[in-house]
Amino acid sequence: HRSEITDLFDKDVRIQIAVLSVCYIALYFATVLYRRICNENAVFNDEVERQKEELFQQAEELEALNGELNRYSEDLLVKNDQLKEMAMQTIMTIANTIDAKDEYTRGHSRRVSEYSAAIAAEMGFSEEELRDIRFTGLLHDIGKIGVPDNVLNKPGRLTSEEYQLMKDHTVTGGEILKDITMIKDLDIGAKYHHEHYDGTGYPEGLRGDEIPLTARIIGVADAYDAMTSNRVYRRHLPQDKVIEELKKGNGTQFDPKACSILLRLIEENRLPGFNPDDESIEVKQATQILTRVIDKAEEAALEDMQLDELTGTLSREHGMKVIQNEIGKHGTGSIFAFDIDNFRRVNEKKGFVTGDRYLSRAAEEIKSLVKDITVCRFGSDEFIAYLPDADSEEDAVRMAEKYIAAIRDISLNDPSYSMLSVSIGITPVSTEKDRIMVLYENASKALFVAKQYGEGSFFYHGLDMSEEDDVAVANSADLRYIVDCINSPDKESLQESFPEAYAVSEAARELMKENGDDIYITLFTLRLKDGDQLNTVSRTELMDILERSIGKHLEKCCVALKYSNLQHVLLIGGLDEGGVRQTINKITADFYRVNTAREVEVHYDTAELAKPLLFEAGKV
Template identity: 40%
Template sequence: MSLQLMQMLSTTIEAKDEYTKGHSHRVAEYSVLIARELGWNEKELSNLKNAAHLHDIGKIAIPDTILNKPSKLSEEEFSIIKEHTIIGANILKNISLIDHVQEIVRNHHERYDGNGYPDGLKGKEIPLHARIVAVADSYDAMSSQRIYRNQLPPEKIIQELENNKGTQFDPEITDIFLKLLREDRIHIKEDHLSITENTQIPEAEIEMSQFISDIMSTIRTQKTKENLDFLTGLPTRNKGEQTIAQLMKRHSGCLVFMDMDNLKTINDIYGHKAGDRVLKLLGNLLLEYSSECLVCRLGGDEFLLFMPNADQNSITEVITAIFKKFNTRKEQDPELHAASISAGLYMCNIGDSFDECYTKADKTLYFVKQNGKSDFSF
């Protein structure tokens, strides 16, 4: 039961990001395929599978904003990501049920050339179990859709494994995996919830499984609330950017960086309640266009919109209508007269980098702000 509960925990961690659903299960299965080619017995294979299931357990302590960031991580953010190996090993330091689990969790990001983390181990200094999981982990990352990129084609994956053999990966283990790939022997059960093949589940375990399920359901409900900005009713920055980045992978369109002008002036003269009212006014207005575009509040006086599958003329009509309605509605509140909105727009193609489009829309907004505000430009 303890083994299965730990595997359930690894599955709940993956629920933090839909793009890693089933990742631990697949890494465990790929690791077993490699180890079987090395001649391991069934007991050793079972132990490896259980340990590999927990290789990312430390990510439970990594903020969702970093795990799910659609653009390139900063150096500081990447240093936080790397901590999951040490955190995971510490979580499992007292676990005696699974041999080699700590070394897998701690060392699966070491590199064969010594340039990995967290310990900078080199070659055979890296535990064998960790070297196996490193190849399996990287393969699943390359062959899966991720928020920051599409899955790689099979020929590209083979090329990456070949290019990194002896530098990132153990060459012997890499050759084994390449052989499995070329012989089309990488076949696993995709049901990541099938933790055990034993159908005689004790009643206590069923109750514990239901308990964990209830907890996760509560967490998901709370997470939904956390993803909405209380004042405007719009998605928060983290959730909004994730959703927009995902949509940009499948659709061309226009990214709009919108800014509230003179919010500080309103706050200084009439107080923050007046500032809140004008932000809420704009938020409610943008919600009216939720069928035509994705919208989120970036924070403060900044908003981000993405209009999929629209040409420049139709986008101009929508933005013009938003500006007109905002100017009409603000006049109903004398304290909001100074408010206006500016926007920078950038036309995106399918697969364009979210980070680059965001930067270009932001620069266009800056151009508008430097040339009189209360306007928009492509």
């Protein structure tokens, strides 16, 4: 059995040795693997530490950068506030410069801006929207930069052409501002602030909500400031009158909500105040600089067109300024308005070259009237002249007669000037403060009357002529013109140019054939007592009443015709002067019995066609 034991022992030893060998080998590989893992872990830990250090460094850099960004953001906010202030000051400078063109509107744009913002605040506008409407209000009149100063500062009623220039400032303003995007809808306040809620405004006749809200707000604010400020043509209105006008326009001219808010702000005394003297010195200085720049630019432009190239007279704009300055020096004399008769016909029949020769010759004769004379070409066929030494009606009439005689002599003795004829309107200068545009209006009225007297005539518009005198003179001139048409041999031209006068002429000729005796012609004209214009409805109704009144008293040998929208002609035959007077009195008395509009007057003028001299001009 010893051998068996020995074999078992050897077997166990071998097993143990094998196990130990396996363990040793496993331990060896475990040790190698452990060392590798430890090395890799060390490398990983080193990488982690390195990345942590980098992250900490980046965090510090980000923190520093964040601080820089915060400081930069604060600087941006400060710069933004400064830019807003600079923008406001720039816009205020522009607005002040525009207001400075009209000596009576200083601070107007600033007040409109603040009033508009006050109304908008009551409507719930945001701060940004209030800022925008302030900017828009400041620039609402920027288009006036294109309106001539003599129109902006004209003390009297504007002519239709001048009024169109004034209306065009809205379109001009819109065009100037349309490409500016930093302020929302900046151009709409300039373009649409004269639109009316009922559609009767301009430039596009928008109605109600078609008008942008900003423009509706600025429109009522602008109207309020206009009524409460002195203007060149009137003093400011009393507060009760202003409120009355706002209420009258509420819902027609003005947006109902905006107008109602403005009325409430006025009633509660919550409208912001503004004193132009409180502006910063920067704005004041910038305004002065920009005003001087614009004035210099205008002066330079005027220097380029001081003289009319064709006639050698002063150009219109420069000439009116020179004449205004001369009036300021002298304070006496007369303004003459010269107009070449039938100038269009001259161009059509003889050509434009001949027309230019007529203009040059007419201007040459004007300049040679006296040594001390200032002449400017005012229109295509019209000249204005100031004669400081013609300081009485006799002197002015003598100058007019001298000129017309010279023109008549030229047309009679030089066949190339056979159609040359000039009419003249004259008005006196009474003081050195007289405004040239007011004087021009009076001279134009006189020129109109002279034209009715026939080619180559003149008329003197005296200082003592009232508005009623103007109407009476115009009516007499209308009647004289009709009489001249009746006596005119050129019926074909008359029918083409003045069909109404031609119809009266033909009716008069027929009546004279039938009656055989002299006939009388009476011109009836309707007019409001205060000189305003009748509206279309009133005009139609009143003309119907006048027509019926004439029809009720027509005799057998009478003919009545409508001559214009406000005039009727009555041709009377078979009656003496007393009978004609009785017929006219019956007509006017019947008109006043039927008509309830007591502010309307009837003017009439009568002439005997056999001897076309006015024997009566009356007003009932």
